[in-house]
Structures are given as C-alpha cells and as structure tokens.
Amino acid sequence: MQKLLLTILILTLAIQTDVKGQEYIGFEESDPVKMGWMQGFPPPQDKIVSAIDGSFFRFPALRYSVCHMRQFMPTTVVKASKDKRYKFRVRLDNTIDGVTFMPTNSSKPMTWRESLGKNYTDGMLILHKGRIVYEKYFGELKPDGLHAAMSVSKTFSGTLGGLLVDEGLLDANKTGADYIPELAGSAFGDATIRQILDMTTGLKYSEDYSNPKAEIWAFSAAGNPFPKPASYKGPTNYYDYLKTVQKEGRHGEVFGYKTVNTDVMGWIVSRVSGKSIPELLSDRIWKPLGTHFDGYFQIDGAGIAFAGGGFSANMRDMAMFGEMVRKKGKFNKKQILPESLIEDIMNGGDREAFAKSAYSSLPGWSYRNMWWHTHNEHGAFAARGVHGQTIYIDPTAEMVIVRFSSHPEAKNAKIDPTSLPAYHAVAKYLISK
Amino acid sequence: MQKLLLTILILTLAIQTDVKGQEYIGFEESDPVKMGWMQGFPPPQDKIVSAIDGSFFRFPALRYSVCHMRQFMPTTVVKASKDKRYKFRVRLDNTIDGVTFMPTNSSKPMTWRESLGKNYTDGMLILHKGRIVYEKYFGELKPDGLHAAMSVSKTFSGTLGGLLVDEGLLDANKTGADYIPELAGSAFGDATIRQILDMTTGLKYSEDYSNPKAEIWAFSAAGNPFPKPASYKGPTNYYDYLKTVQKEGRHGEVFGYKTVNTDVMGWIVSRVSGKSIPELLSDRIWKPLGTHFDGYFQIDGAGIAFAGGGFSANMRDMAMFGEMVRKKGKFNKKQILPESLIEDIMNGGDREAFAKSAYSSLPGWSYRNMWWHTHNEHGAFAARGVHGQTIYIDPTAEMVIVRFSSHPEAKNAKIDPTSLPAYHAVAKYLISK
Numbered sequence: 038m039q040k041l042l043l044t045i046l047i048l049t050l051a052i053q054t055d056v057k058g059q060e061y062i063g064f065e066e067s068d069p070v071k072m073g074w075m076q077g078f079p080p081p082q083d084k085i086v087s088a089i090d091g092s093f094f095r096f097p098a099l100r101y102s103v104c105h106m107r108q109f110m111p112t113t114v115v116k117a118s119k120d121k122r123y124k125f126r127v128r129l130d131n132t133i134d135g136v137t138f139m140p141t142n143s144s145k146p147m148t149w150r151e152s153l154g155k156n157y158t159d160g161m162l163i164l165h166k167g168r169i170v171y172e173k174y175f176g177e178l179k180p181d182g183l184h185a186a187m188s189v190s191k192t193f194s195g196t197l198g199g200l201l202v203d204e205g206l207l208d209a210n211k212t213g214a215d216y217i218p219e220l221a222g223s224a225f226g227d228a229t230i231r232q233i234l235d236m237t238t239g240l241k242y243s244e245d246y247s248n249p250k251a252e253i254w255a256f257s258a259a260g261n262p263f264p265k266p267a268s269y270k271g272p273t274n275y276y277d278y279l280k281t282v283q284k285e286g287r288h289g290e291v292f293g294y295k296t297v298n299t300d301v302m303g304w305i306v307s308r309v310s311g312k313s314i315p316e317l318l319s320d321r322i323w324k325p326l327g328t329h330f331d332g333y334f335q336i337d338g339a340g341i342a343f344a345g346g347g348f349s350a351n352m353r354d355m356a357m358f359g360e361m362v363r364k365k366g367k368f369n370k371k372q373i374l375p376e377s378l379i380e381d382i383m384n385g386g387d388r389e390a391f392a393k394s395a396y397s398s399l400p401g402w403s404y405r406n407m408w409w410h411t412h413n414e415h416g417a418f419a420a421r422g423v424h425g426q427t428i429y430i431d432p433t434a435e436m437v438i439v440r441f442s443s444h445p446e447a448k449n450a451k452i453d454p455t456s457l458p459a460y461h462a463v464a465k466y467l468i469s470k
Numbered sequence: 471m472q473k474l475l476l477t478i479l480i481l482t483l484a485i486q487t488d489v490k491g492q493e494y495i496g497f498e499e500s501d502p503v504k505m506g507w508m509q510g511f512p513p514p515q516d517k518i519v520s521a522i523d524g525s526f527f528r529f530p531a532l533r534y535s536v537c538h539m540r541q542f543m544p545t546t547v548v549k550a551s552k553d554k555r556y557k558f559r560v561r562l563d564n565t566i567d568g569v570t571f572m573p574t575n576s577s578k579p580m581t582w583r584e585s586l587g588k589n590y591t592d593g594m595l596i597l598h599k600g601r602i603v604y605e606k607y608f609g610e611l612k613p614d615g616l617h618a619a620m621s622v623s624k625t626f627s628g629t630l631g632g633l634l635v636d637e638g639l640l641d642a643n644k645t646g647a648d649y650i651p652e653l654a655g656s657a658f659g660d661a662t663i664r665q666i667l668d669m670t671t672g673l674k675y676s677e678d679y680s681n682p683k684a685e686i687w688a689f690s691a692a693g694n695p696f697p698k699p700a701s702y703k704g705p706t707n708y709y710d711y712l713k714t715v716q717k718e719g720r721h722g723e724v725f726g727y728k729t730v731n732t733d734v735m736g737w738i739v740s741r742v743s744g745k746s747i748p749e750l751l752s753d754r755i756w757k758p759l760g761t762h763f764d765g766y767f768q769i770d771g772a773g774i775a776f777a778g779g780g781f782s783a784n785m786r787d788m789a790m791f792g793e794m795v796r797k798k799g800k801f802n803k804k805q806i807l808p809e810s811l812i813e814d815i816m817n818g819g820d821r822e823a824f825a826k827s828a829y830s831s832l833p834g835w836s837y838r839n840m841w842w843h844t845h846n847e848h849g850a851f852a853a854r855g856v857h858g859q860t861i862y863i864d865p866t867a868e869m870v871i872v873r874f875s876s877h878p879e880a881k882n883a884k885i886d887p888t889s890l891p892a893y894h895a896v897a898k899y900l901i902s903k
Contacts (some may be wrong), residue, residue: 073775075772077775078737078746078774079707079710080773080774085771087771107545107766108769108773110544111540112541112545113540113541118613194506263696264522264696265522289877302547310510312594329552336541338518339508339513339518340513340518341511431528
C-alpha cells in the first residue's frame, strides 16, 4: 500500500523535494524505445512497468509511462473535435537549432538543440504567428500520441474557472462554501473564488512528500483509484478529502502553490456548470479548437477527474490551445474564450503575494487563474507541469511553445535554467527574423 | 480480493450460468441516465459504481459501465483513422420497427421495436447494401460513444489470426508450441493453430464460475490489473496463466467455447507479427476502414490486451468492420482483408464438432476463426458477446446488424430467442423491399 500511495503521490505532487546530487543516465541512453520498456510478448520481467508497484513513475521508465498514462489507471475521455479539425500551416525553420542562449547561473552558452537533450524533451513545438516553425518528437512520443500534462492540467481547470467568473456564473468575491456548502468546515469555506484561482489561500497543507505526515499523502490516498487496504479509514475520493483541508494563516496574502486549490476549483466548476472538468474542457475548448485527438484525465474511485494534474493530450492539440490564448481567445474562426478573460490572465496576478512565496527561483513572477506570469520584457506567461511540461506564450514575439518532457527531476527549478532563457532567446530570434 | 476476482471474472466470462428465475427491472426502468449512475459532483454514494467492489458490473449499473469501461480499468488504445474517415450513406426506414417475428419457443409474435426493449438494447444499427437503414441509441450510449464488445473481441483476434494464416505467417497445421515455445508444457503446446482458431482444443478448463474451483478464477486473477494480495502466488499476467492450462481429451474433435483459446491466439499473433492485438487491429483493420473513434482494450498488469473480451468500440465503426466482411474484405475503396480469408469464414467451421458441444440452443451452427456461423438459409454468421453484443452478417439479405446491449443476463441463450428470429425477419423484409 505504501508503494501504491507513492505512485499516486508522485502523480499528484506539485513540488518535489530535490534528490540532491543524484546522477541520471542521459537523454540518449534513457530513450524509452531503445530501453525496450513494455516491448515484447510478454515484455521481459525487468521491462514491465506498473502503477501497482510504482515502477511506472520512476526514471527512466517514466519516459515510457508519460506517453501511456491510460495503461496504468482508469481514465475518462476529453473528446476532440468530430469534424472541422484544424490544420496548422507549417514552415519549419531549423535555424532555431542553432539559436544560442546562456543558461541561468552559467557562463557557458548552450544551443537550442542542446537544450532539448539536456531537458529530456519528448516533444517540442514552436508556433510563430500561428505557424509551426519547429516540431520534434523523441523516444516514445509520436505525432499522433498523447503525453501527460502534469500540472499544465491546472491551467485548463483554472481557465475554465476564470471562464465561469467572466460569464458571471461564478462571483470572484464569493467563497468556496457559497458554491459548495460541504466545504464550509474546510479552509476553502471562507476562501474566495479569486483566492482559490490564484492560489493565495492559507492552507495547512504540505506537498513535501519527504515528510510522511505531509497532507499530500492523505490527498493521494483518497484519490487513489486502486483498492484500499481494509485498515484504510480515510476519504475515498478527492472531494471527500478536500472537505478536510484546514486553514493556516490568512487567505489572500501569500501565493502558495498547492494542488488542492485546483481540485477545489474543479469541484466548484463542476457543481456550478453541471459538467465534469473533462466534459466542460471538451465542450468549451477542445472541440471548438478543432483538436484531432481525444485527450483523457485520470480519475479517482468515484470517477472524479484529477483536475490538478491528470490530463494527457496531444502536442499539436495543446498548441491550438496556446495559440487561441495568444490570440485573446480567437482561433479556428471562432471566439472560443472571452477576450476579457485572456486579458485578465495576460495582466498577471499579485506579484507581491508571489514574492512572499517559496518561489525565489522565479523572481518577479505572478500567478493568475492558474497561469504563471513571468512579467519579463515580452510579457510571457505559461502553463507549467513537473518533469518539464509547458505551454509558454510570448505575446511580443507572437510565439507559443509546447514542450512535453520526462526529465528525471520533477521540480521545474531543475529544468528552468536551460529552458526559460532558451525560450526567450528563440523569441528574440523570431522577432529579429 | 474475492470481490476483485469476481469483477475480472465477470469480464472474462464467456458462458455464464443461468440465474434461475431471477426477475429484473425492465428496459425503461433500468435506463442508466434516468437511474443517475455516476451523475453529480460527487455522485450520491449509492450511485457510484466501481471496479474495486465489482459494483460496476452488476445489473442495472452494468448499463452505465458498458459505455465507460476505461473509467474502471487500465486500457490501451486502438487508433482510429486520422484522415479519410468513412461516411456512411443513410436512408432510414422506420418501417423496420413494425417488422414482426415469432420468438423462439413462443407462440406470441413480437415486433422489431418491442425486441429492442426486451433485449435491453443500448445501440442498434442495420446496414442494407452498405447504407444505414436503421440506427438507434438508448440510455448511456451516444453516437460518439463506445461500448464494451465483450466476446465480439474474440472475432477481431480470430480474424487477425486467420489473416496471418492467409498470409502464410502462420501455418494452420503447426502447433502453439511451434510459435510460442513457452506453451510446450500446456494444452496449447500440441494444439494446431486451426484447432485454436476454431476452439476445438481439448482443455481442462472450466468457465463455470458457480464452481469456485473452475479454472476461470485463476485466469481472472492472473489478468486482474489491480494489486494482488500479498498471499497471491499465481501467475501475474494472462500469458503466464495460459502456460498452465492443461489438456483434457483430444484436440480437434469437439467445439469448446473457452476464452483462453482467444488469448493464446492473441499471444501467437503478437509474437509472430511483433505487434499487440490493439496495434495490429488498428494498423490492419481499424485505420484502413476509415473509423472515426479510437477504440480501446482493457489490459493486464503487464500491459497485455485481453484478446478474448476486452475491446470497446463505436457502433458505426463496428458496422464498417461488418460491412467490410460482408463485402469479402473490400471497403472504403480498399481490399482490407483477403477475399480468401472471408470466404473461409463464410464457409463456416466443423459442424460435427459443434454438434458435440454444449450449444444445443444453436442447432446446426459452427465456429470458424472465432466467428459463429448459423448455417441458416441465408448463410448468416456473427460475432457474439455476452449481454447481447453482436455483429450479425446476412450475405443473402446484404445486411449487417450491429447491436450493443446490456441485458441483465450474460448468456446469449437468454437473448437469442428474441434476437435471432428478429434479425432473420428483418433480413427477409429487406430482401422483399
């Protein structure tokens, strides 16, 4: 059971403690196709990866698993467009491979191409002015494949929350308990929709999983879709757990990146809209975009989607979403999201609240509607997930980057130094073109 | 664990003992949408169905679950066509609703329309000369949804086996052990490919799950994708179980409908082709057909697809397959399967071996390449699965029927009396039109 908890834990984690000094095999050596995970009939015993023993989420097997999450757990569909599927124009520019940047805290320049391996990239797509200018697939990821989005999932849930606020179905100043009376006794009871969307809630909730008493363990156990041991007496789904989260400090003052905020938002969005996050995402975004491939969410034992991290999707489909946001909600000849919502996201969140948080590696950033805002000179903002997932939007450069990745370290602090400066360098290159 | 075994067991069962005299609520009353299964955020406790406690597969919750199998277990995809998706011509003929037939062993005539409710139909599609002339969806099944195919899955695995025989990759006279040396010590070691494909193997293997010592229990436990109890010492995947099946009697003499034959065929097909059943089905059939919706297979803990019963698919996509077979392998402007293979299927199997079997309710029938052959006056043949799944092909009437169903009884013997005569009556109506 401990192993099982670990499995789900890792899936739900947002901040992973650093495995200090650990050495990993490199990008080429860890190529999951070359390593032969789950190949053969049957696969050799040491190449079988499983959710049950947690092996599927250990690097390097992780590099296989992120492309096949449905093979490890129950899922529910996010339906793609049935007709009128969008086709990107493509004009590849392989000059990008040679774009050079200086990694953070380094004095040794690196090329864009080098950064791909350094970051254990599975897929990389760059749009410039809506056209695909760069597109690469590595290892297990194929153009028609899906990849775990990890906490990029949060951005979808947060955007849907923001959408309901924009449409007046949710009042940003009302509280969690106003919409979900069952939350009255929890920290979310008196947290406003705005505070939940921007993660400025004060929660007695630790995602430090090196601490066996951290609350993340209980959340993970509740959402675990596998059978629970007879001795287990805790909540048996995400919602029942969320009701138990206690308050610590005050709401609205400090940014605290905690997955449970997203799952509460998922609950509120579902209760108010009458649709699950996967259904609403499909109806309001995925189908209108003209996506090609059904995505899916992992679910708990009550069929509730893991709004904070359970989405898997296709890379080009992700790029459609990014481009739609860059174009202030317009895409595929439709206004898919309201311009006012996107402008709100592009304005960013409370930088002061962010500065008080633990995110010293992202100085000057903010968080709004579950989007990360760099507040850099280009006004770039992003969806971000562990192990290197991102949708990075640079409005000035008219650029959208989607990266799927399977870096051995979960924490983006390990991956950002060779990513964020690389994105910015490509942005500047595209502007100069 | 017992409940868990039961869950998988029910999934893998091919023949279910009769629940004598049990009364079930009717078609309308058991409508899963009206019953509210898994609706709400969260669903009410008594409306949550789960694979863990087996509740998802108990009637009437079953009526929800058959449309959402991926929500209960790990799955792997059967990719649909990416482009050039086939569109059926539609010319609905609702006169069919009034077609009357005499149920088997009954003296009271029934209309086609009445038969739909009687059989707890979730979806019904009739093609005549390749055109959709009848199409209905009930309860949880929607035109863009999927439904569990149950043992109709066998027909796909068997057809792929037949395909490899036709192409010379498999020799019908060679044995299981010739292709899978690990099968040498099992009943399949000296069974020929032909005997396995036609299920005339002699196996010490009971699918009578009213008997706690029946081998189906061990097969189910091996293929169960959920965590096994610490005390479990048996095989941990389908293949490891198949190696243990023992011989009883002689091969080639009596038809014995046992799921393990299909799973052995799946193993042989995969070993020889280098592709899993889901991959090969996608590459050789699903994509060439021009299907619209990804299907999926449930898998075991080693990622092995349940070839004998784990497929879920869309109804129109299923109809494309049926029509392709009716047209002797040609569909969507392509020869998808060899004409010789389809002719072999249309000729049927060993009627004498079938007559010696327990299938007294299907007099004169035979079984070939995992297709059931009626040998009726129209030469109709079918794929069949528990709870009423079928693809029924009537070459004389140029008719293909696909039915998805969630009858409270698994056994088709309970469903055939109001189905087979109904199909034949519609066939005669279509001929007379």
